[in-house]
Amino acid sequence: MTTQPDFTPPPNAHVYPLHTPRGTFAVVDHPAAPGVDPRGTAVLLPGFTGSKEDFTLMHEPLAERGYRTVAIDGRGQHESDGPEDDESAYARGELAMDVLAQAAALGARNTPVHLLGHSLGGQIARAAVLLDHTPFRSLTLMASGPAQISDSQQQRVKLLRDALAVMTMAETWEAILAMGPPEEVGGPARGIGGPALLRRRWLGTKPAQLRATGRQLTTEPDRVDELAALPLPFHVLSGASDDTWPVPMLDDMAVRLKARRTVIPGAEHSPNADRPLPTAQAVADFWETIDSPLATDA
Numbered sequence: 001m002t003t004q005p006d007f008t009p010p011p012n013a014h015v016y017p018l019h020t021p022r023g024t025f026a027v028v029d030h031p032a033a034p035g036v037d038p039r040g041t042a043v044l045l046p047g048f049t050g051s052k053e054d055f056t057l058m059h060e061p062l063a064e065r066g067y068r069t070v071a072i073d074g075r076g077q078h079e080s081d082g083p084e085d086d087e088s089a090y091a092r093g094e095l096a097m098d099v100l101a102q103a104a105a106l107g108a109r110n111t112p113v114h115l116l117g118h119s120l121g122g123q124i125a126r127a128a129v130l131l132d133h134t135p136f137r138s139l140t141l142m143a144s145g146p147a148q149i150s151d152s153q154q155q156r157v158k159l160l161r162d163a164l165a166v167m168t169m170a171e172t173w174e175a176i177l178a179m180g181p182p183e184e185v186g187g188p189a190r191g192i193g194g195p196a197l198l199r200r201r202w203l204g205t206k207p208a209q210l211r212a213t214g215r216q217l218t219t220e221p222d223r224v225d226e227l228a229a230l231p232l233p234f235h236v237l238s239g240a241s242d243d244t245w246p247v248p249m250l251d252d253m254a255v256r257l258k259a260r261r262t263v264i265p266g267a268e269h270s271p272n273a274d275r276p277l278p279t280a281q282a283v284a285d286f287w288e289t290i291d292s293p294l295a296t297d298a
Contacts, residue, residue, distance in 0.1 A: 010059045018072065020101035026079035028052050028071045030059035039066035039291045040114060040137065042283075043103055046071070047119030047143075047270075048157075048213055051078035051201050054118065057276035058283075065284035067114075072102055074124065076209030078201050083208055090212035096127035100135060103128075108135035114287050116140040118272060119244065120213055123220055126227055133230045138290055140235040140283060143269050145245025146253045147222040153244050157214040164207045173202050224256045234259035235286045239267030239274060260286050 009015055013030040032038040042062070044055045052071035062069050075098055076082025076090060083089045103113055115136045117125030122144020129139055148154070163172045227234070236254035238247060240263055247263070254261040262282040267274035 009056065010063075012063065013059060018070075018102060018105055020098075020105045022098050022101040023075060024081065025075070025098070025102060026052065026073040028055070028059070030063055030069050032066045032068050033060075033063040036064060036066045038068065040287065041068040041070065041106060041108075041111070042114040042116060042287070043099070043106065044069055044071040045074065045099065045115070045117040045121030045125050046077070047117075047121050048217060049202070049205070049210065050118065050121070051205075053078075053201070054270065055272055058272055058280040061277055061280035062284055065280075065288070067284060067287065070106055074098065074121070074209075076206035078204045082206045084206050085208050087208045087212040087215075090209050092124065092127050092216055093131075095124045095213075096131050099124060099128035100132055103135040112137040114138045114140070114290075116142060116283065117144055118142040119144050119269065120217060123216070126223060129230060129232060130223065130226055133232050136232060138233040138235065138287065139227075140237060140286065141253075141259075142271060142279075143238045143242055143244065143250075145249055146224045146256075148220045149217045149244050150246065154218045157218055161211050161214050164211055169203050169205070169207055173199055224253055228257050233286075233290055235262065235283070236260070237262040237264065237271065237279065237282060239264050239269060239271045242269050244269050260289075262286070 009028050010030055013028050015028050017024045018027045044052070046052060046054045052073045055069065055071040059069050059071070073080035074095060099115070103115070106113060112135055115125050115129065115138070117123070117140070119142070122141040125139060126141070129136055149157070160172070163175060167175065234257040236250055236257065236259045238250045241247065242250070251261065264271040264275050264279050264282065267279070271279040
């Protein structure tokens with residue numbers, strides 16, 4: 001796994017609050033590299049227990065290919081605010097409408113953007129394009145499957161939701177650490193940064209967000225046929241192994257979507273953290289099949 005010692009954005013990135021009619025969202029916004037013809041803008045959505053920092057190591061290689069990348073903390077996730085206890089604020093439809101508002105704030109009404117979602121972020125991205133596909137040039141589902149997560153992962157999410165029902169976020173974190181590696185007992189997946197920084201991200205996330213989105217991951221219906229009916233290019237990308245959605249299931253989903261399919265050797269459920277350079281290269285290769293050089297960013 002590739003890690004960094006801190007949640008330090010790349011040198012050319014801008015970290016700021018993105019204001020939308022549906023609220024303010026924390027973003028890391030990285031422009032295309034100087035001297036490279038801009039090709040477009042991409043919105044990157046993190047997964048369950050994740051954050052915008054999970055894409056840290058992908059920004060620069062994508063910038064070298066001409067892409068502005070905007071990684072976003074969703075509502076109630078890390079540095080984006082949201083209700084502590086009101087789970088209705090995190091209904092799948094609400095989160096999908098947030099994505100449409102974020103895309104609009106980034107100029108997607110004039111120039112559609114590429115959309116990429118990791119794990120839970122992929123299912124939220126799917127819900128957004130099913131509401132309105134017109135702000136988007138393409139959809140990449142990274143380690144994000146067609147329906148509910150695997151039985152083993154459902155048990156881990158249930159363990160987490162049960163703990164959050166009776167403990168604070170800080171107490172839950174300490175209980176998780178006492179039981180074993182966080183990613184194996186329902187806590188945060190492996191990601192960018194060390195334990196202290198992952199704890200800070202955990203404490204910044206709202207418990208209602210985790211309870212609501214955890215429930216969604218265990219009950220999500222198969223919406224692949226609906227998605228396949230949309231006039232969008234699709235890309236299904238994963239690691240060579242994945243215990244959240246088995247790789248053969250992702251293979252099948254790609255066939256149903258008539259999607260480009262990429263498997264990243266040596267990566268597991270988080271290709272963006274495990275092998276960020278080949279992951280970025282595969283994503284840019286897909287986007288370049290759609291784009292022609294643009295005079296300006298979206």
